[in-house]
Amino acid sequence: MSSRASMSRSPMGVISESSECQGSEVSWSPRNETQSPTGNDDEYDTDLEVEEETETFDMTGRNRYINACKSHGIVPASYFLRHMQDEELNMQHHGLGAVGVKVMSFPLQINTSVVNLNLEDNWMEGEGGVYVSAMLKDNCFISELNIAWNKLGRRGALAVCDMLMSNTTLEVLDLTGNQITDAEAQYIADALNENNRVRILKLGHNQLGDASAALLGPAICENDTVEEIDLSWNYFRPKGAKYLCDGIKANTRLKIVDFSFNGFGNEGAIGVYDILKLNQVLTDLRLSYNRISTPGALLIAKGMEANEMLKILTLDHNPIGVDGTKAILRAIMSENCAITQFDISGVEVDKEFIATKKEFQEGKDVTILHGLVLGDYVIxxxxxxxxxxxxxxxxxxxxxxxxxxxxxRYCEEENVNVVDVLLSLDKRREQRLAATDVISTIVTSGLPITEEQVNIVVSLLSEMENSDGFVDISPLVGVDS
Incomplete structure (x- = not known):
């Protein structure tokens, strides 16, 4: 592990001091913006610290939680009280908000039972991210944390990264869908350089682009702990793909990489070729919806000829063409190839592919998923x-x-508030959004929509995309029901 991390170990964010669990105003700022004028770190204790208790120590944290709720004027969550001593605590979709997470952090500081904490979709925002991160600096039992879809933004992301610099127990971290941008990439890279515990890191459905890739690529190269990383549904294009692939091809620990729903294209496939040729550790590579066509598929096939470790290759819904499908199939038929699953769902194949596939599967246990068979239609x-x-x-x-x-019109009929959510993502009021933001909002909204319909929406959004990956959403503003 490299010791060249540029991030300081000093707290990146603090919560205003309080002698009791009372509802004080929160004041938190990124690193180097809230330094004490006296240089005394004691001035920056968080209000998650309470006065020394005079009563018998509460091993469960139950009394601490109830008192904190009373001080903050909120009703205790009965589910939390019932399950706070479980090994797995699932609080997803409870609408806790920042204050709800804050009062929950008091008992979790001293909790020794919870190992897996799920706080997905609780509208924590940056403030809640600060409280959870502060709690994890004291708790040394939680090894899995899911804080996906919480709108952490810059403030929360920086607090989490700062926590990772010192936490030694967290092994699984899910930061999916938290509006993390290129501005936070340096902090993520620093955390990857410094942390030697996290094995699974999920950063999908965020707003990381090529600038982030330039920082994350070298950090991934040097990290020797992370075994699975999810970078799907971001804004990585060919240039960013090169940075990321350069880092992964030299990594000696990563086993699972998810690049789905980016925009690698055939230029990005060059980097994938390098990974397949040089990396002999990776076992699962996911490249769904990456605009890779036949030339890119031929490169991937060439890389597979030299690879003896990859077991799962996912290329579904890429326009790789019939020639591309057959080239990769021939490559994975090599005696030294370890592939057990090859997924090109949504990609058309021909009868020659089917015949070769059948012959291949007679001698080897391998699953091959594909689209329609050309020339084999029954009218x-x-x-x-x-x-x-x-x-x-x-x-x-x-x-x-x-x-x-x-x-x-459909959202109004179904009484599902998707339009307002999409418009709220347009912070600059430019009436444009990333296509990935649009589809992820639709998918997670609760609308009754099938996988086939999602694929159609993705295809239409691809037609609407500008070169920078954005689509015009002005019809959402100007159309009346």
Missing amino acids: KPRPKKKSAMLFNVPIAEVNAGNLFEHLK
Whole structure:
């Protein structure tokens, strides 16, 4: 592990001092912006610290939690009280907010039972991220933390990164969907350089782009602890793909990498070729929806010829073409190849591919998933299916020009607040959003939508994308129901 981390070990964020568990104002700022003018660190104790108790020590933290709730004027969460001594504590979708997370952090500081803590989707925001991070500096039992979909933003992300610099027990960290941007990439890179405990790191559905890749690539190269990393649904394009692949090809610990829903293209496939050729540790590589076409597939096939470790290769919904599918299939048929699952769902193949696949599977236990077989159609009447509709209109009538109009009307019919969420993501009021933000919002909104319909929306958004990956959302503003 490199010791060249640029991040200081001093606290990146602090919570205002209080002698009791009372609702004081929170004042937290990034590193180097709240340094004590006297240089005395004692001035920066957090209000998660309480006065020394005069009563018998509360081993469970139950009394500490109830008193904190009373001080902050909120109702204790009955589910938390019932399960606070369980090994796995699942508090996802409880709408806790920052204050709810704060009072929960008091008992968790001294809790010795909880190992797996799930706080997904609780609207913690940056303030809640600060409280959880402060708690984890004291708790030395929690090894798995899920704080996905909490809108942590810059403030929360920096607090988490600072915690990682000193925490020695956390092994699994899920930061999916937290509006983490390029501005926080340096702190993530520093944490990767310094932390020697985290094995699984999930950063999917964020706003990391090529600038982040330039920092994360070298950090991934030097990290010798992380075994699985999820970078799906970000803004990594060909340039960023090169940085990331350069880091991964030299890494000696990573086993699972998820690059799905980025925009690698054929240039990015060059980096994938290097990984397959040079890395003999990786066992699972996911490249779904990355705009890789036939030339890129041929490179990947060439890399597979030299690879003896990869077991799962996922390339579904890439336009790799019939020639690309056959090239990769021939490559994985090598005697030294370890592939057990090859996924090109949504990609058309021909009868030659099917014949070769059948021959291959007779001698080896391997799962191969693919799309339609060209020249093997049976023409017969098809009954109308519900999946032939999108947003309550026939799929044939939905196109890139009217997608958002139909989406808005459908959301009003279903009484699902997707439009306001999308508009709230447009912080600069430019009436444009990243296509990945649009589809992730739709998928997680609760709308009744099938996988087939999601694929159609993804395809239409791809047509609408500008070169920078953004789409025009002005129809969401100007269309009336």
